[in-house]
Amino acid sequence: MSGKHKTPMLDELEKGPFPSFITEIKKARNSSAMPEMADDELGQLEKSYNSKRGYWKHGGIVGVLGYGSGVIGRYSSLPDEYPGVAHFHTYRINQPSGFFYTSKALKEICDIWDKYGSGLTNMHGSTGDLVLLGTTTENLETLFAEYSSRGWDLGGSGSAMRTPSCCVGQARCEWAMIDTMDICNTVTQHFQDELHRPAYPYKIKNKISGCACDCVAAIARADISVIGTWKGDIQINQAEVKKYADSGMDIQSDVIDWCPTECMSFDGSSITIDNSQCNRCMHCITRMTKALKPGKERGASILVGSKAPIVVGSLLSWVIVPFMKMESPYEEYIELLENMIEWWDDNAKPRERIGELIEVKGMRPFLEAIGVDPQPQQVYEPRKDPFFFWSESDFA
Amino acid sequence: MEQSELQDKIFAYLEKMKGKKKLKEKDIFKAIMAETGEDKATVKTALREMINVGRVMYSYGGGASSVEIPSEEYLKEKGLL
Structure with a gap:
């Protein structure tokens, strides 16, 4: 027409x-x-x-x-x-x-x-x-x-657990450190009631990315992000490094100079990495896929807090759990998720997101409620207060 | 307390609060638990049954959800009246 x-x-x-x-x-x-x-x-x-x-x-x-x-x-x-x-x-x-x-x-x-x-x-x-x-x-x-x-259910909206989402994960991506699709499906099935019956103070989102490339932008869009990472040293294949150099790749300017923690060096034929300084951003691995691979012990970092600027300003998530093994049926993660949501549900004002609540209440009550110890990785930015205030009993 | 009696109390509370405050499930649990002495699980089951049959419904406004008594017009549109 x-x-x-x-x-x-x-x-x-x-x-x-x-x-x-x-x-x-x-x-x-x-x-x-x-x-x-x-x-x-x-x-x-x-x-x-x-x-x-x-x-x-x-x-x-x-x-x-x-x-x-x-x-x-x-x-x-x-x-x-x-x-x-x-x-x-x-x-x-x-x-x-x-x-x-x-x-x-x-x-x-x-x-x-x-x-x-x-x-x-x-x-x-x-x-x-x-x-x-x-x-x-x-x-x-x-x-x-x-x-x-036909098996298609409604997603989340309103003051509910929003439909969890994830990247393509191990189905198509060599960098996926965790089975994002299985985690996403497990969380979705576990929180069916919370997804369909909006009983929370406001929305809460959970997104799962297989690595720090973060293809679903979990760190910026989800209240609770799961981002695949590894423990230990980046695996280096020096023969492949040399092939990249011989093929004309400018490793110094394209890879080494972009390292955010400056933990890498290149002597013209081989790469050296100070893994203690690596923040696992994935940049070098994505540039030299044949030469560099993530470490062998795989898991995820759990981050909390991001949101768009609806009520107050936007936030990016920050690390709460630096490394968690993510193995089916993901009981440790589900329990952590439930604890975080329960604390937020009990304490938040209407239309207050979990990141905002942590800023209001402080990191200490949050970490105590969810049973996670304070750790250096929880520092949001260098030289910024990690929101954790010690009491006398902590030094006893 | 019989579930139907509990549901009548929930309905009466929602009617009383209509136009005064957008009620979340939690607000209803708190008020009805205080009024009847029933536990949260019992009140939750009674409320969810009412939601399942459309006696009360979830509503949405300003980014947040609440529980309300649906209008007759809406129930007619849905074919429930």
């Missing part, structure tokens, strides 16, 4: 070399059983671009029976002008660990969505979920029944 709205400003966004979301919304007008949704979405967006105002309202009671998460109510504030988007609810599907789908599964998801929604999707934005954009209240229960009968 061609649209009923004139959209000269949006049409500009179809020009140029990059894929255009406007083109995709126009395509959805032809594929969805509810073409008026995509059409009125374009009309309302054009109006927003002209008036420089948003016309979306969100929130309220919208969801499927028994669940408080996974559906975000969204409404147009101009329902008479754009009736197709009078209801335009977001539906989050809990993605498979590592975002692996068969094409059959994707077709199944899209076919159902074309039947009951706008046809618009947002594959794995910052939440990690597979996000479906735009359906009505009356379609929600049927949509949920169709998806759940």
